[in-house]
Amino acid sequence: MTRPTARVLALLEILQSGGTRTVAELAQRLGVDERTVRRYVVHLTDLDIPVRSVRGRYGGYRLAPGYRMPPLMLTDEEALAVLLGLIAGRRAGLATSSVVAAESAAAKMRRTLPEALGRRLDALLENVEFTQRPLPSAAPETTVLLLLAEAARDRRPVAIDYTAADGRRTERVLHPYGIVAHSGRWYVTGADSVSGETRTFRLDRVTAPRLLAGAFDPPDGFEPADHVLSGLARIPYRHEISLRVQGTADEVAAAFPPGIATVHAIADDGWVGVRMRAERLDWVPGLLAGLGLPFVVEGPDALRTLVRALADRLAAAAG
Incomplete structure (x- = not known):
């Protein structure tokens, strides 16, 4: 929480204690100047909090009689939904209001939660990473x-x-390195006792987790999101797509959404190879058209047909 946001909330808490507070008193308690106090009051009134100005020698600010912030009675699921909505919306650039307003709302809700639930939500927000690709x-x-x-x-x-895609259930011990949200799913990645390797697991297939005694240290420099995305790119799908795209490897890789494609060097000067996997092909022509780079579809034939059909529709629309 930013310091200005914390002070706005502190101002609200002071006013909720009752009585009229002079601007000088508020400035001293908040550690700011009187002009800043007035700005904080404007921010509270913008949030529909009824702060009243009292004129005169002993004037200042007070809350409207009988006003009190209502308590929040939230279940774990409701609290998680609200906090994740605030955080994910801001990180995805979807929030059009000020960052202070979003942080203020999150901070107000966080302060009303039971201590145990608050600590667990803090742990989630500290460890989750978003790839910003909604599905x-x-x-x-x-x-x-x-x-x-x-x-x-x-x-x-x-x-x-853990229940695998084929329905097989196993018990295992996991050293979780981090939580990743990607394409509408949640993943945990870490050292797996069954395989002896660093694995990624879908959280909707995990049941009955139990904390164990002991501790571990993750590998130095380990990036959970990078590991999940690279692992997903290697999973077999119904369609194997092969492309040649004109540009440098870095330029081409940046043109694709994270985790969609793998880029490799080829002999042709100025071109790189791209491999993709997909369950359906209908969305791929639009993605390729939006690259802004020359490309050649090496396979499959069905994708070439779809690309030609899209080109015909675009030409007809332009005509």
């Missing part, structure tokens, strides 16, 4: 998400039951 979601259980986030923060091993 239909597959939500995990709130208790699973919060417990694994807490374990990642505190470097605690966790025993989990």
